[in-house]
Amino acid sequence: MKFFAILALCVVGAIADPLSADQAALVKSSWKQVSHNEADILYAVFKAYPDIQAKFPQFAGKDLESVKDTAAFATHATRIVSFLSEVIALSGEASNLGAINNIVSKLGADHNGRGVTKAQFGEFRTALMAYLQAHVSWGENVAAAWNHALDNTMEIAFKSMEH
């Protein structure tokens, strides 16, 4: 019994301050307004931060305008957006905290292996927030919900990243 109580604490402890149901609902409803704009989101990220584009072997050194309409670009944009959709779908439910922790830890470890830095994840976050602010019904409550969600996500990912 004690063992299970400690185990439960460890799983929940992976996310110290989970999103409230209200905040999760705000993130879900705003994400729904843009989650079909996959390539547009990746374009905004690469445009603002060319160093992120440079980490992709298939896009490095290429003109963004010439790659943005390619199948490879659409494929990667869909991967990123689908990942976020998965995490967002799991949010707001205490029983999903362990699953969120697992997939985000793996994302951090996989990107660490590719030489992606915490600073670049921070750049991605800045570009994503700017995209959301420009494309969804925005307000202080929506901004606070996204910041809370991204604080939690980055905290988990960073635990598996070295630089």
Ligand code: HEM
């Ligand atoms: C911020 C800097 C980032 C860089 C430089 C970066 C770079 C990369 C690279 C080089 C790949 C492999 C692509 C391939 O071989 O086809 C990849 C895969 C992937 N990235 Fe990123 N990425 C970044 C951030 C993110 C973020 C924030 C997310 C999610 C929100 C994400 C989600 C994914 C997914 C789902 C894959 C495919 C699955 C995998 O191979 O792990 N990436 N990324």
